[in-house]
Amino acid sequence: MSLTFKIKYQIYKLISELYGFNLSKQKKGLRILMYHSVGSPVEGDTYNIYNIEPELFKLHLEMMNKLNLNIIALTKKNLSLAESGVVLTFDDGFANNFETAMPLLNSYNIPFAVFVTTNNVKKKEKFFLSKKQIIELSCNENIKIGSHAMNHVYLESLDKSSLYNELSGSKKYLEDLIGKEIDALSYPNGSVNVRVRDICEEIGYKIGLTSWPNINSHNQDPLLLSRNAIWSIDTTKILKQKIEGKWDWMRYRYTDPRFKD
Numbered sequence: 623m624s625l626t627f628k629i630k631y632q633i634y635k636l637i638s639e640l641y642g643f644n645l646s647k648q649k650k651g652l653r654i655l656m657y658h659s660v661g662s663p664v665e666g667d668t669y670n671i672y673n674i675e676p677e678l679f680k681l682h683l684e685m686m687n688k689l690n691l692n693i694i695a696l697t698k699k700n701l702s703l704a705e706s707g708v709v710l711t712f713d714d715g716f717a718n719n720f721e722t723a724m725p726l727l728n729s730y731n732i733p734f735a736v737f738v739t740t741n742n743v744k745k746k747e748k749f750f751l752s753k754k755q756i757i758e759l760s761c762n763e764n765i766k767i768g769s770h771a772m773n774h775v776y777l778e779s780l781d782k783s784s785l786y787n788e789l790s791g792s793k794k795y796l797e798d799l800i801g802k803e804i805d806a807l808s809y810p811n812g813s814v815n816v817r818v819r820d821i822c823e824e825i826g827y828k829i830g831l832t833s834w835p836n837i838n839s840h841n842q843d844p845l846l847l848s849r850n851a852i853w854s855i856d857t858t859k860i861l862k863q864k865i866e867g868k869w870d871w872m873r874y875r876y877t878d879p880r881f882k883d
């Protein structure tokens with residue numbers, strides 16, 4: 623990890639302590655956590671924050687289990703019914719989600735969702751899920767498969783036809799593979815605006831996950847749900863802070879996707 627990021631992280635921690643100190647009481651809502659790889663390198667991960675060591679990941683689960691959090695599955699029904707809860711998601715579709723994370727999550731009976739970048743599967747890229755692994759994941763009722771588009775590009779930058787291609791191509795690929803409807807999408811690189819959101823709806827997606835950190839209230843647009851990124855350096859203490867909303871100030875660093883067009 624670069625020194626620059628280490629310094630930044632120390633500053634983030636400090637701001638979170640101060641911001642958290644002022645949070646009068648815990649907000650109700652749905653807290654969605656975003657993990658990536660659990661034990662293998664992530665291409666283009668400049669700060670080395672998207673690959674958590676399995677030992678630390680295990681500690682995260684142990685802590686969440688101890689806190690007795692209401693960890694729920696990412697379904698349309700849960701989104702409208704659950705007053706408060708935590709949802710676990712994994713982006714990109716790493717094979718270690720199947721090989722390493724799944725056995726640990728299953729041991730705690732924790733539901734989770736995996737968002738697959740389909741061309742990595744098609745091209746049989748190293749470190750990514752195989753077709754067989756995706757099918758096996760999808761057979762577990764605690765596990766949801768979602769789309770992370772086809773090529774992990776910035777969706778906001780695409781013209782209409784390429785956007786359709788990315789969104790419906792990945793949906794169809796996964797539906798043909800697992801024989802179930804794919805109704806959820808995680809926007810690659812957190813790149814989403816109102817135009818992208820509307821096309822997702824048109825194509826048939828019901829749930830869309832951004833990377834804009836916040837808790838989700840009941841009336842939140844299900845196609846623009848907020849999520850908190852969990853990094854490889856986050857101790858259990860930091861994870862707890864992120865769940866409590868102490869790191870939500872980070873949203874002020876980016877534009878709210880609802881106001882991007």
Ligand SMILES: [Zn+2]
Pocket residue numbers: 713714770774810811
């Ligand atoms: Zn991604």
